Amino acid sequence: MKLICFLLATLVCNPVLAQRQSFPPIDQADRDPSLAEFRATLLERIAARDTEFLVASACPDIYLSHGTAGGPKEFRLNLTVPPETLDEEFRHEAVDLRESYWTDLETTLSQPGYFDEQGEFWMPHPWKITLPASLDPFTAFFVMGENVSLRQSPSRDGALTELISHEVVIVPDYLPEHEYQKIWLTDGTTGYMHRDYLWSMVGYRAALVKSDGGDWQICTFVTGD
Incomplete structure (x- = not known):
């Protein structure tokens, strides 16, 4: 059962600025x-x-x-x-x-x-994050890492835009053969991120x-x- 509601105000095809949220991992197995x-x-x-x-x-x-x-x-x-x-x-x-x-x-x-x-x-x-019904879940990915680089171009040498930690992002056209994927943050920021840090929702x-x-x-x- 999913426990946390993720609020996203838009579809990627018509972006509207929305508040970004971070969901740091807390492993409860030791309970x-x-x-x-x-x-x-x-x-x-x-x-x-x-x-x-x-x-x-x-x-x-x-x-x-x-x-x-x-x-x-x-x-x-x-x-x-x-x-x-x-x-x-x-x-x-x-x-x-x-x-x-x-x-x-x-x-x-x-x-x-x-x-x-x-x-x-x-x-x-x-998996406990509930996505809004308006969002195609197949375009939603979770950034599995802390301070993951968001770059301006699809390359390790691309200029650094900012560092992303544990956020849901949108990948409108995931291309598995590409090392870097074009992503949208929920506030409308775009950039490129290495596929190794993206976990499909x-x-x-x-x-x-x-x-x-x-x-x-x-x-x-x-x-x-």
């Missing part, structure tokens, strides 16, 4: 030592590419996409990506797809997170949930709106 231990173990097992441990740690109804049934069987397929499950034209990509999934899982679970009102632990922390998020028996499980790992 429950059993959760902190479980997450640390998960990350160790992910680094070891331990499929069996991850599948055993999943909820019976783990949510993995907005269009499939989910569950541990699907989780296993995502973690292993058997080539024969792909269309023939994509089978050569199986190894890259598998590694990308593991990397996304590790990156997401490594982020600061928060407890929602149901006691579920969600990562990353920007519809990117991967994960939820860890304590079962009735007291064991922590991974119950959501999904991307998209």
